[in-house]
Amino acid sequence: MRGEYKVPGGKLVAVDVDVAQGRLSDVSVSGDFFLEPDEALDAINAALTGMPVEAGVGQLAAAVTGALADDVTLIGFTAEAVGIAVRRALGKATGWDDHVFDIIPAKVLHPALHVALDEVIAREVAAGERPPTLRFWDWDSPLVVIGSFQSVRNEVDPDGAARHRIEVVRRISGGGAMFMEPGNTITYSLVVPTSLVEGLSFERSYAFLDEWVIGALAEIGVNAHFVPLNDIASDAGKIGGAAQKRFVAGAVLHHVTMAYDIDADKMLEVLRIGREKMSDKGTTSANKRVDPMRSQTGLSRDAIIESFAASFARRYRTKDADYTAEELAEAQRLVDEKFATSRWTHRVP
Structure with missing residues (x-):
């Protein structure tokens, strides 16, 4: 499943995800945003993997934020934007x-x-x-x-x-x-x-x-x-x-x-x-x-x-x-x- 969210005044965030036993699996976040350092993308994907499918945007965003080190910079997107894209992929939110x-x-x-x-x-x-x-x-x-x-x-x-x-x-x-x-x-x-x-x-x-x-x-x-x-x-x-x-x-x-x-x-x-x-x-x-x-x-x-x-x-x-x-x-x-x-x-x- 795939969901996309364009941040107003910012960049596009896309999420490809599968579901197994009521939880997110094979999560892959992509988009035309900027992220430093590069390895932070792996941390975002790992943080979302295993989250329950009923998790709301706030819970998903908190998981992403909690997994990122203090030196990580998100440019053109936010943790909330990732959460919205996930919810859209799951059919819980619409575009x-x-x-x-x-x-x-x-x-x-x-x-x-x-x-x-x-x-x-x-x-x-x-x-x-x-x-x-x-x-x-x-x-x-x-x-x-x-x-x-x-x-x-x-x-x-x-x-x-x-x-x-x-x-x-x-x-x-x-x-x-x-x-x-x-x-x-x-x-x-x-x-x-x-x-x-x-x-x-x-x-x-x-x-x-x-x-x-x-x-x-x-x-x-x-x-x-x-x-x-x-x-x-x-x-x-x-x-x-x-x-x-x-x-x-x-x-x-x-x-x-x-x-x-x-x-x-x-x-x-x-x-x-x-x-x-x-x-x-x-x-x-x-x-x-x-x-x-x-x-x-x-x-x-x-x-x-x-x-x-x-x-x-x-x-x-x-x-x-x-x-x-x-x-x-x-x-x-x-x-x-x-x-x-x-x-x-x-x-x-």
Whole structure:
């Protein structure tokens, strides 16, 4: 059996392995990484040989680390990367090429419906009722979407929100507030089975799941990079951020919002925290815009979304898809019974 894992920003690790009586045998680690001294590769293979097939990434990585002398240097890979490759070889973890992804193009819906669809589709992916899914958001009205653990009163100015007729909805993932008016951001959700991020911490899974969009940004002329914990930045500064939620049933929701053309003056009237974050960024002048994606690419928002979808499809196996009537009905039910209720929105006052 063979498993491979490409370290985000690093090298490829491959493991060939057999299984005998419930334990690893004939383990052979290879790849385009660097390792000094050479003899350390034999130590890694020996450390993995005999490990139980049910050993998790942490156990496998600990075995590798414990077998290496202090003078050993791993360059371009880690002990955890070796563990992930082993788990993939055993079929316990999956890679991008093991899946066919649904791509749902941007479809105009009320933004609260998109918040609810994150939960609906994540449940379906976890249950195996829908394949891993990349879907783009489009919406017809303004909304502030706050993170699952944010305080409404700390984040939102009620007078500003009322003045601009902007409602507030709490999403199921953590992270910061999203100031959403039609056409002002580029937002997508990626829902994958937990097996795709097997062995990755929350921190590392952000970089892993963002790697494709870093490449997609390069294709439209933006030299972007990942900034821990969850930001995406270009040479000119931050352009977007990600949020995540893991479902114990077996799915990971990862969504990203990038600023396309935001009315900063209005945002600062609505978001309290926005004032503090933007206070040193020259946003006090009238009609100030936050427009990194528009100004850095010169492309329309629709063109960027189309380019992102095409870039994802070139990297991975995909098929075109859409929401089902049942999914939209379930999302509307969740809006009515959960996301539009004060009990949910103000659960953290």
